[in-house]
Amino acid sequence: MAFKSRVSDAVVRRLPMYYRHLRELEKAGVVRISSQELGERMNLTASQIRQDINCFGGFGQQGYGYHVSNLKERIGAILGLQHAYHVIVIGAGNIGRAIANYAGFEREGFHIQAMFDVSSALVGVDVHGILVQPMEKLEGWLSAHAVDIAVLAVPAAVAQPIADALVAGGVRGIWNFAPVDLTLPQGVAVNNVHLSDSLHILSYRMNEKDLFAELHAGRDA
Amino acid sequence: MAFKSRVSDAVVRRLPMYYRHLRELEKAGVVRISSQELGERMNLTASQIRQDINCFGGFGQQGYGYHVSNLKERIGAILGLQHAYHVIVIGAGNIGRAIANYAGFEREGFHIQAMFDVSSALVGVDVHGILVQPMEKLEGWLSAHAVDIAVLAVPAAVAQPIADALVAGGVRGIWNFAPVDLTLPQGVAVNNVHLSDSLHILSYRMNEKDLFAELHAGRDA
DNA sequence: TAGATTGTTAATCGATTAACAATC
DNA sequence: TAGATTGTTAATCGATTAACAATC
Numbered sequence: 299m300a301f302k303s304r305v306s307d308a309v310v311r312r313l314p315m316y317y318r319h320l321r322e323l324e325k326a327g328v329v330r331i332s333s334q335e336l337g338e339r340m341n342l343t344a345s346q347i348r349q350d351i352n353c354f355g356g357f358g359q360q361g362y363g364y365h366v367s368n369l370k371e372r373i374g375a376i377l378g379l380q381h382a383y384h385v386i387v388i389g390a391g392n393i394g395r396a397i398a399n400y401a402g403f404e405r406e407g408f409h410i411q412a413m414f415d416v417s418s419a420l421v422g423v424d425v426h427g428i429l430v431q432p433m434e435k436l437e438g439w440l441s442a443h444a445v446d447i448a449v450l451a452v453p454a455a456v457a458q459p460i461a462d463a464l465v466a467g468g469v470r471g472i473w474n475f476a477p478v479d480l481t482l483p484q485g486v487a488v489n490n491v492h493l494s495d496s497l498h499i500l501s502y503r504m505n506e507k508d509l510f511a512e513l514h515a516g517r518d519a
Numbered sequence: 520m521a522f523k524s525r526v527s528d529a530v531v532r533r534l535p536m537y538y539r540h541l542r543e544l545e546k547a548g549v550v551r552i553s554s555q556e557l558g559e560r561m562n563l564t565a566s567q568i569r570q571d572i573n574c575f576g577g578f579g580q581q582g583y584g585y586h587v588s589n590l591k592e593r594i595g596a597i598l599g600l601q602h603a604y605h606v607i608v609i610g611a612g613n614i615g616r617a618i619a620n621y622a623g624f625e626r627e628g629f630h631i632q633a634m635f636d637v638s639s640a641l642v643g644v645d646v647h648g649i650l651v652q653p654m655e656k657l658e659g660w661l662s663a664h665a666v667d668i669a670v671l672a673v674p675a676a677v678a679q680p681i682a683d684a685l686v687a688g689g690v691r692g693i694w695n696f697a698p699v700d701l702t703l704p705q706g707v708a709v710n711n712v713h714l715s716d717s718l719h720i721l722s723y724r725m726n727e728k729d730l731f732a733e734l735h736a737g738r739d740a
Numbered sequence: 741t742a743g744a745t746t747g748t749t750a751a752t753c754g755a756t757t758a759a760c761a762a763t764c
Numbered sequence: 765t766a767g768a769t770t771g772t773t774a775a776t777c778g779a780t781t782a783a784c785a786a787t788c
Contacts, residue, residue, distance in 0.1 A: 314719040315700070379722065487721055488721070496535075499532065501598055506526070530755090554769080567756060569769095580763090581762070
């Protein structure tokens with residue numbers, strides 16, 4: 299029963315995937331599953347699944363496998379989903395509004411409590427029951443409320459200074475949709491959704507075959 | 520001058536990041552940069568940058584470094600950004616609309632030409648100049664138009680069957696926002712934006728320290 | 741008890757880093 | 765030419781896979 303003190307990013311990125319599949323299995327009424335079966339379902343090796351899970355402790359049972367609901371709950375707890383989070387959204391543009399409108403996060407304990415934007419055209423607009431406030435009110439809000447997570451959906455140029463203000467105001471996690479790599483002090487968590495990067499990776503994959511055909515042709519010419 | 524025939528995912532994921540930083544540098548008027556300097560900027564080792572770039576050929580010059588604009592163009596071409604893409608959006612919910620409304624992709628050659636949704640409440644709605652069509656018209660559209668990329672922003676339960684229809688209709692790339700891991704034939708590219716997974720990773724990171732404190736306490740108890 | 745499957749250690753594979761000769 | 769910095773090969777590190785003893 300060895301506990302690693304820090305889990306590799308490769309493992310962390312797979313955790314939500316485990317959670318998703320286990321939730322589906324639970325919904326489908328599956329009670330137990332072996333690492334073998336789960337691996338076939340998720341396109342991972344049974345070995346990798348057992349290694350991953352054992353970063354956090356032995357949740358299985360020899361000769362039986364894993365109890366689906368139990369493992370789901372364990373991984374949910376590892377992901378911090380047993381907690382409730384106070385969330386604010388910075389930027390009421392397309393992305394900011396889409397996130398605020400999505401009801402699913404609320405159900406998982408991510409409670410959006412305020413929204414801010416610089417644009418006077420957006421200030422006062424009602425997004426899913428929340429009135430967009432002017433950016434000048436951000437600092438005041440942060441000193442009056444305990445905010446856990448900020449959704450950062452602002453243009454690249456202003457993302458870093460706003461992130462600094464958020465950190466100064468006590469925010470512990472930033473969900474960053476701005477196309478920049480933020481510099482944050484130790485202890486503040488960040489996760490990026492770089493939509494443009496993601497689309498570029500898609501177009502890369504669509505062209506990879508041709509790309510190497512060209513490169514080789516170029517070399518041979 | 521060795522060309523690998525297939526580039527690892529780790530490298531591919533960094534390509535858009537290079538592109539982003541090089542574009543910024545170009546905009547800032549920087550003409551040349553060494554792997555050392557670029558590495559400091561991007562939090563990578565100089566060695567890794569040279570290895571990454573040399574997956575595609577030698578774009579630098581000994582004693583000089585890399586020409587920013589040139590390298591940016593090269594990586595842009597590797598990412599397939601010199602092409603124009605015909606894009607359709609499936610699902611006119613929060614995410615589908617946010618993507619369609621975002622003008623930036625249009626500027627990079629990703630031209631959204633149609634939108635589809637099952638909901639009669641959304642059919643006929645104008646999103647950024649595009650009228651949402653009923654889902655029944657998808658198949659007909661695909662046979663009448665050459666679609667390169669489909670943005671899949673639909674509920675998990677219907678994502679796989681719709682993806683199958685898209686592939687049957689000639690779509691070569693799927694930008695998947697549904698929280699499922701799609702099964703697609705070889706030759707069809709996919710890239711996922713799993714928003715919920717991303718938020719879960721953030722909450723994991725916010726709690727990691729406490730998590731291991733608990734695990735250790737549990738062990739010692 | 742026998743069979744199944746985990747938890748864990750050892751072996752392999754691949755990605756990152758270091759080193760250095762090539763060359764601008 | 766001397767200095768700088770790449771391209772590339774070798775060394776290291778970490779992640780994945782395989783193997784198997786522990787045990788339910």
